[in-house]
Amino acid sequence: MIALIQRVTHAHVEIDNNLVGQIDKGMMLLLGVEKTDSEETVKKLANKLMKLRIFSDAEGKMNLNIQQFGGAMLIVSQFTLVADTSKGNRPGFSNAAPPEQGKYLYQQFVEYCQQQGVECQTGEFGADMQVSLTNDGPVTFHLQIN
Structure with a gap:
């Protein structure tokens, strides 16, 4: 599971010009789910982010x-x-979780973070989204949990 985290003063996500999620100060998190990920991976990453x-x-x-x-x-x-961008010019996505697994683990991640008492807003899994944010710092981190 891979997370790209940005500390933000504001962030929102739109689908077809409709606002679907918005936060003020906090954490903008882009989440990539790999086919080897599980519910255990979800908890490990969420716990790391909480701390x-x-x-x-x-x-x-x-x-x-x-x-x-x-x-x-x-x-x-x-x-x-x-x-995977290690070969050629076209990214390969063979490491990505299949859509059903990816959606399930994404939803589990959101629910787990909410259970920790953090307000969570989301986009829509699989949708074409437009994400806007103001990075505070800038502060950006890349985390990968296996």
Whole structure:
């Protein structure tokens, strides 16, 4: 499972010019699900994100996690994160989870984060989405959990 995380002051996702998810301060998360991922992978990644101290404290140091900061998460599925670009010029997606598995694990990830008390907004799995955000810092991290 791969996550691209950006600390944001604002983020939203639209489908066909309709707003489907929006947050203010928090974490914009693009989530790629690999075919080897499971519910255990979901929990490992979600727990890592809950503890990740990427938000500034009163002294301006990255000492707060999302729960301490009181931020929200915008979680958007993005299978292109699992692309293999090592050969040729066309990305390969053989490592991506099949749609049914990907959707299930994406939904499990969102539910698990919500159960941790974090407000979560989402896009729509498999949809053509337009994502806008204001990266705060900029602060961006790439996490991969196997």
